[in-house]
Amino acid sequence: MISVVLLGAGNVATHLYNVFQDAKHITVTQWYNRHLSKLTTYKNEVEITDNLEDLNPADIYILAVSDDAISNVSKALPFQDRFVVHTSGTVSLYDINDKHSRGVFYPLQTFTKDAEIDFSTIPLCIEALKNPDLKLLKTLSESIGSKHYKISTEQRKRLHVAAVFANNFTNQMYRITHEITEENQIEFEVLKPLILETAKKIQKMTPYMAQTGPAVRGDKKTIKKHLKLIKNPQHKAIYELLTNAILETHGRKKL
Amino acid sequence: MISVVLLGAGNVATHLYNVFQDAKHITVTQWYNRHLSKLTTYKNEVEITDNLEDLNPADIYILAVSDDAISNVSKALPFQDRFVVHTSGTVSLYDINDKHSRGVFYPLQTFTKDAEIDFSTIPLCIEALKNPDLKLLKTLSESIGSKHYKISTEQRKRLHVAAVFANNFTNQMYRITHEITEENQIEFEVLKPLILETAKKIQKMTPYMAQTGPAVRGDKKTIKKHLKLIKNPQHKAIYELLTNAILETHGRKKL
Ligand SMILES: NC(=O)c1ccc[n+]([C@@H]2O[C@H](COP(=O)([O-])OP(=O)(O)OC[C@H]3O[C@@H](n4cnc5c(N)ncnc54)[C@H](OP(=O)(O)O)[C@@H]3O)[C@@H](O)[C@H]2O)c1
Numbered sequence: 001m002i003s004v005v006l007l008g009a010g011n012v013a014t015h016l017y018n019v020f021q022d023a024k025h026i027t028v029t030q031w032y033n034r035h036l037s038k039l040t041t042y043k044n045e046v047e048i049t050d051n052l053e054d055l056n057p058a059d060i061y062i063l064a065v066s067d068d069a070i071s072n073v074s075k076a077l078p079f080q081d082r083f084v085v086h087t088s089g090t091v092s093l094y095d096i097n098d099k100h101s102r103g104v105f106y107p108l109q110t111f112t113k114d115a116e117i118d119f120s121t122i123p124l125c126i127e128a129l130k131n132p133d134l135k136l137l138k139t140l141s142e143s144i145g146s147k148h149y150k151i152s153t154e155q156r157k158r159l160h161v162a163a164v165f166a167n168n169f170t171n172q173m174y175r176i177t178h179e180i181t182e183e184n185q186i187e188f189e190v191l192k193p194l195i196l197e198t199a200k201k202i203q204k205m206t207p208y209m210a211q212t213g214p215a216v217r218g219d220k221k222t223i224k225k226h227l228k229l230i231k232n233p234q235h236k237a238i239y240e241l242l243t244n245a246i247l248e249t250h251g252r253k254k255l
Numbered sequence: 256m257i258s259v260v261l262l263g264a265g266n267v268a269t270h271l272y273n274v275f276q277d278a279k280h281i282t283v284t285q286w287y288n289r290h291l292s293k294l295t296t297y298k299n300e301v302e303i304t305d306n307l308e309d310l311n312p313a314d315i316y317i318l319a320v321s322d323d324a325i326s327n328v329s330k331a332l333p334f335q336d337r338f339v340v341h342t343s344g345t346v347s348l349y350d351i352n353d354k355h356s357r358g359v360f361y362p363l364q365t366f367t368k369d370a371e372i373d374f375s376t377i378p379l380c381i382e383a384l385k386n387p388d389l390k391l392l393k394t395l396s397e398s399i400g401s402k403h404y405k406i407s408t409e410q411r412k413r414l415h416v417a418a419v420f421a422n423n424f425t426n427q428m429y430r431i432t433h434e435i436t437e438e439n440q441i442e443f444e445v446l447k448p449l450i451l452e453t454a455k456k457i458q459k460m461t462p463y464m465a466q467t468g469p470a471v472r473g474d475k476k477t478i479k480k481h482l483k484l485i486k487n488p489q490h491k492a493i494y495e496l497l498t499n500a501i502l503e504t505h506g507r508k509k510l
């Protein structure tokens with residue numbers, strides 16, 4: 001049985017609490033938040049506290065608090081040599097105060113409080129300086145049905161950049177799609193199945209192999225027609241840059 | 256019962272043939288291809304031909320042939336005043352020879368020959384110059400369980416541009432994600448669930464509402480950190496342009 005003390009009461013902490021409660025080999029022995037009010041609904045299930053001085057010994061302390069608070073909260077913990085991890089994709093392992101045994105337990109997914117989360121589909125990026133700690137994080141991931149990946153702080157920083165492309169920039173492509181359809185009195189609905197299929201395709205195929213369309217075909221005639229049709233200068237700049245990126249990726253001459 | 260003559264034996268024609276065969280109110284009376292060899296496996300199920308002169312009367316002739324061939328094949332059809340449509344996202348309705356009653360029956364999805372296709376999830380963009388023809392296309396869509404959208408030739412051109420953003424450019428975001436993970440010895444697997452979730456999210460929410468990350472938060476500190484981490488000049492240019500696009504979309508000051 002792994003004993004967990006959870007700190008924070010936001011999106012991530014709440015989802016972790018729920019999945020830990022359902023897991024066989026994990027017990028949340030305490031739940032801390034600086035504002036106790038957010039935890040009172042749970043007071044009959046778990047020991048809650050807003051006082052760091054009250055924290056009991058546990059196998060792991062999970063700081064699911066805002067990025068900016070990780071360093072200070074870890075410093076304020078009134079003990080040392082215990083295993084303390086944060087859940088952030090961007091904060092260094094070394095931001096955790098060095099009086100602790102340190103680690104990272106970062107679930108790579110967007111969380112919203114009310115949306116149901118299926119942890120079996122969420123990759124956990126784990127990091128620790130000591131082997132037994134790493135082993136504990138592996139067991140923790142497995143106990144909630146998640147796949148785990150050993151990712152160093154340096155790798156995690158780049159992974160976060162990659163996630164900006166995979167999520168935020170991809171979503172901006174959807175936004176532009178939405179703008180184009182609205183401008184032309186077309187229902188955005190028409191493109192939703194294509195968007196879903198595009199994401200599904202690369203679950204089984206590399207993005208390189210999955211690419212289609214005028215740029216990968218080197219179909220400059222269609223590209224020119226499209227550039228003529230696009231009036232919005234921002235859309236045009238993005239069309240040109242990304243078309244050149246595809247041409248380059250697939251070894252073709254740029255525009 | 257709608258009688259269909261199908262022309263072409265590529266991806267689209269083959270998928271249409273299969274779904275028409277399963278549909279209650281549709282009968283494929285003839286299947287034409289310039290090379291008969293591609294059709295011979297079907298010869299016991301349907302009348303096949305490689306001779307346009309042999310074509311029988313039907314309610315609709317579907318030209319599922321390459322974009323470049325649409326105009327010529329429609330011209331070569333040895334009859335007039337019958338309903339002839341193509342299945343292309345880019346070709347004008349007016350490319351069909353004007354001796355026919357003309358229309359478009361464009362399934363907005365990427366087709367690959369072997370992949371199973373569920374037509375109930377594929378939007379059909381339909382266009383026709385005469386009301387009874389449009390009605391026939393609606394019935395045809397409904398008979399195969401597809402949603403139909405009335406889209407004019409001018410709208411379809413813009414829709415194709417939008418589809419380049421939704422599919423090709425989005426896929427290039429995945430490709431860059433793949434490049435970043437490979438460069439840093441991270442498994443691309445780690446990001447696949449995020450990619451799928453990003454596409455699923457906008458099935459229920461506008462892309463505007465779904466946006467997250469440093470740009471929409473106006474978190475210039477993180478953006479600067481990312482730009483420092485990115486060494487590949489193409490990735491950097493895309494990061495800057497798309498970050499500015501997000502900042503602009505959400506009413507923030509650009510970089
Ligand atoms: N949301 C996601 O999609 C996601 C995904 C993966 C990882 N993460 C990471 O997980 C961590 C938590 O994120 P979240 O989304 O759960 O955040 P959140 O919903 O905003 O919750 C933040 C929590 O941190 C607490 N907190 C903030 N400042 C504090 C301070 N100075 N001292 C003590 N507690 C403080 C807040 O306490 P109060 O309730 O008292 O305000 C709140 O409980 C972050 O490191 C984040 O990067 C988030």
Ligand SMILES: NC(=O)c1ccc[n+]([C@@H]2O[C@H](COP(=O)([O-])OP(=O)(O)OC[C@H]3O[C@@H](n4cnc5c(N)ncnc54)[C@H](OP(=O)(O)O)[C@@H]3O)[C@@H](O)[C@H]2O)c1
Nearest residue numbers: 263264265266267289290319320321322324342343365366
């Ligand atoms: N693939 C997609 O994802 C997709 C999606 C939506 C719409 N479309 C549109 O659907 C149409 C067909 O695309 P597809 O993907 O099915 O193409 P495809 O797999 O390449 O097949 C093209 C077909 O057109 C025939 N053809 C080519 N040139 C011809 C000519 N000069 N005369 C007579 N027949 C000719 C070919 O005949 P042979 O077999 O004898 O070579 C073949 O049967 C195109 O307008 C395309 O834009 C495609």
